[in-house]
Amino acid sequence: MSRTATTTCLVLVLGGAALLAVLNLALPADAPLHVPTYTVSLAGKYLSYAMLAVAVDLVWGFAGILSLGHAAFFALGGYAIGMYLMRQIGTRGVYGNAILPDFMVFLNWKQLPWYWHGFDNAFFAIVMVLLVPGLLALVFGWLAFRSRVSGVYLSIITQALTYALLLAFFRNDMGFGGNNGLTDFKDVFGIPLHLDATRDGLLAASAVFLAVELLIARYVVTSRFGKVLIAVRDTESRTRFLGYRPEAYKLFVFVLSAVMAGVGGALYVLQVGIINPSEFSPANSIEAVIWVAVGGRGTLVGAVLGAVLVNLGKTYFTGALPELWLFALGALFILVTLLLPDGLLGLARRRPRAAPAGPAPEPEPAE
Amino acid sequence: MIHNDTLLYLDGVTVSFDGFRALNALSLVLERGEMRAVIGPNGAGKTTMMDVITGKTRPDSGKVVFGEATDLTRLDEPAIASLGIGRKFQKPTVFEPHTVWDNLLLALAGDRRPRFTLWARQSAEEGERVEAILQTIRLAEHRGRRAGDLSHGQKQWLEIGMLLAQEPQLLLVDEPVAGMTDAETEQTAELLREINRTRSVVVVEHDMAFVRALGVKVTVMHEGAVLSEGSIDHVSADPRVVEVYLGR
Ligand SMILES: Nc1ncnc2c1ncn2[C@@H]1O[C@H](COP(=O)(O)OP(=O)(O)O)[C@@H](O)[C@H]1O
Ligand SMILES: [Mg+2]
Numbered sequence: 001m002s003r004t005a006t007t008t009c010l011v012l013v014l015g016g017a018a019l020l021a022v023l024n025l026a027l028p029a030d031a032p033l034h035v036p037t038y039t040v041s042l043a044g045k046y047l048s049y050a051m052l053a054v055a056v057d058l059v060w061g062f063a064g065i066l067s068l069g070h071a072a073f074f075a076l077g078g079y080a081i082g083m084y085l086m087r088q089i090g091t092r093g094v095y096g097n098a099i100l101p102d103f104m105v106f107l108n109w110k111q112l113p114w115y116w117h118g119f120d121n122a123f124f125a126i127v128m129v130l131l132v133p134g135l136l137a138l139v140f141g142w143l144a145f146r147s148r149v150s151g152v153y154l155s156i157i158t159q160a161l162t163y164a165l166l167l168a169f170f171r172n173d174m175g176f177g178g179n180n181g182l183t184d185f186k187d188v189f190g191i192p193l194h195l196d197a198t199r200d201g202l203l204a205a206s207a208v209f210l211a212v213e214l215l216i217a218r219y220v221v222t223s224r225f226g227k228v229l230i231a232v233r234d235t236e237s238r239t240r241f242l243g244y245r246p247e248a249y250k251l252f253v254f255v256l257s258a259v260m261a262g263v264g265g266a267l268y269v270l271q272v273g274i275i276n277p278s279e280f281s282p283a284n285s286i287e288a289v290i291w292v293a294v295g296g297r298g299t300l301v302g303a304v305l306g307a308v309l310v311n312l313g314k315t316y317f318t319g320a321l322p323e324l325w326l327f328a329l330g331a332l333f334i335l336v337t338l339l340l341p342d343g344l345l346g347l348a349r350r351r352p353r354a355a356p357a358g359p360a361p362e363p364e365p366a367e
Numbered sequence: 368m369i370h371n372d373t374l375l376y377l378d379g380v381t382v383s384f385d386g387f388r389a390l391n392a393l394s395l396v397l398e399r400g401e402m403r404a405v406i407g408p409n410g411a412g413k414t415t416m417m418d419v420i421t422g423k424t425r426p427d428s429g430k431v432v433f434g435e436a437t438d439l440t441r442l443d444e445p446a447i448a449s450l451g452i453g454r455k456f457q458k459p460t461v462f463e464p465h466t467v468w469d470n471l472l473l474a475l476a477g478d479r480r481p482r483f484t485l486w487a488r489q490s491a492e493e494g495e496r497v498e499a500i501l502q503t504i505r506l507a508e509h510r511g512r513r514a515g516d517l518s519h520g521q522k523q524w525l526e527i528g529m530l531l532a533q534e535p536q537l538l539l540v541d542e543p544v545a546g547m548t549d550a551e552t553e554q555t556a557e558l559l560r561e562i563n564r565t566r567s568v569v570v571v572e573h574d575m576a577f578v579r580a581l582g583v584k585v586t587v588m589h590e591g592a593v594l595s596e597g598s599i600d601h602v603s604a605d606p607r608v609v610e611v612y613l614g615r
Contacts, residue, residue, distance in 0.1 A: 223484065225484040
């Protein structure tokens with residue numbers, strides 16, 4: 001979480017995205033250094049995952065909230081932008097209905113459900129990308145933190161939350177496209193999505209949003225607020241006897257994190273071109289936690305590193321040895337937990353000051 | 368029977384855990400500016416009494432009145448802390464990843480709300496207050512160290528410093544010298560006396576030599592109630608106290 005690590009990460013993310021975009025756009029397709037558009041979108045997808053990872057690290061690494069349901073906020077952000085993209089299709093859909101998305105026509109619906117109104121407006125949709133995950137986190141967090149639910153119980157109810165949403169979004173009569181979700185998008189802000197330049201622009205946007213997210217997260221955790229948050233993480237009851245209200249601190253950071261995850265989800269959907277209920281599956285949230293553990297919990301930068309590396313591995317495995325991916329992921333998680341409790345970033349950090357001081361004992365909770 | 372100079376008044380406080388009475392109609396009156404030592408065998412209910420005063424545990428029955436007429440049993444921990452009651456835990460509890468300085472800064476009396484701490488910058492006045500406390504608790508040279516790297520005794524002092532930073536009217540100190548060297552114990556007694564010049568203090572302690580060194584009124588607890596009260600010589604001569612301590 002040091003300043004140099006953050007700066008390095010920002011340079012790599014922004015520079016890397018710019019480089020890929022330029023090599024995609026400026027070079028002819030047969031040039032040796034040309035980057036295929038497929039790779040550009042893949043990189044953009046990794047960066048949107050990195051946004052989810054940073055959001056998870058913010059609550060897990062600094063507030064001790066092990067959320068096993070963060071993919072729900074990611075997916076909700078994705079659905080919000082997906083609804084906008086659906087309405088942009090207009091008469092170009094299979095059924096040529098100017099108002100109703102194809103799946104509604106298929107279900108014989110005559111009217112747009114009330115909650116689809118407004119999503120033809122980009123500004124409204126962007127507000128919803130922030131508001132929907134944020135509001136859900138606010139209500140959920142308010143209930144959970146106020147009743148002092150923490151630790152494994154909290155993890156379980158976050159998992160239940162995303163599972164409930166998974167089941168709900170699967171239903172056709174929810175009006176979100178059921179099993180198939182939302183797809184066949186044509187353009188965003190009037191720009192065709194299939195153009196190379198659009199893909200490059202979305203990658204660049206992902207890099208910029210990730211950078212902004214990292215800077216905000218870093219500001220929060222290094223502020224006095226962040227110091228209180230770390231104190232809450234380690235010795236919650238002590239902070240209460242000092243007059244702090246841990247639930248207020250957790251709630252703020254949980255909502256902020258959910259909003260960040262939602263933005264990541266919106267960028268994800270713009271680049272993969274589909275959002276369906278499987279994004280709510282509990283395994284997705286657990287994977288996000290693994291990215292953070294691999295990179296290094298409580299470091300922010302490690303979350304980015306972990307998300308990108310693990311997903312590179314996933315892309316490779318699902319291409320070459322698809323049946324082995326889950327085993328590889330499981331093994332990776334076990335290895336990291338046992339051998340690298342501070343993740344890859346901890347490995348880099350430990351080396352320079354290994355011998356003299358020795359690791360300090362972990363603080364125990366006061367109760 | 369409550370005088371104007373009563374700071375804390377416990378009246379018939381009872382706490383049960385699964386039918387076991389940790390506090391049994393405990394009553395206690397603390398004067399403003401007083402320092403009181405509370406002794407008693409393990410399990411007498413001393414820590415539970417502090418839990419009740421600070422809002423961690425709600426009593427089954429009884430009253431806890433602070434100052435003029437504030438009923439503490441209706442308030443939660445942060446609210447009670449904000450009223451001016453600070454607490455030092457039996458096991459030293461400091462914020463280990465933070466520096467000594469930051470531990471004190473976070474404890475300083477001030478706005479506790481996220482919307483304030485999110486934008487807070489350390490003011491010159493805050494710096495001076497932390498500096499002054501560092502001198503009092505004799506940790507000035509350790510200001511930049513990670514609190515987790517301090518020795519046991521230093522952590523105890525840091526925690527007392529954090530209490531001071533809260534600027535409470537009343538300090539509750541649970542077994543401050545457990546595990547301390549003789550020299551550290553002596554310095555701690557001195558520190559508490561210094562603190563008592565401006566604030567009321569309740570100290571729970573096993574160490575008789577330490578209690579004697581404090582030279583204050585002593586309350587002996589046994590099985591959740593007050594067994595005896597008075598000067599250290601008075602209570603040590605009380606046959607019931609002798610029986611409880613020797614009968615163990
Ligand atoms: N949360 C709790 N649940 C059950 N029993 C408790 C709890 N807290 C304290 N006790 C019991 O209450 C009694 C008083 O404990 P305590 O106040 O810690 O004693 P002391 O601090 O005087 O040694 C002990 O027998 C202890 O086991
Ligand atoms: Mg005790």
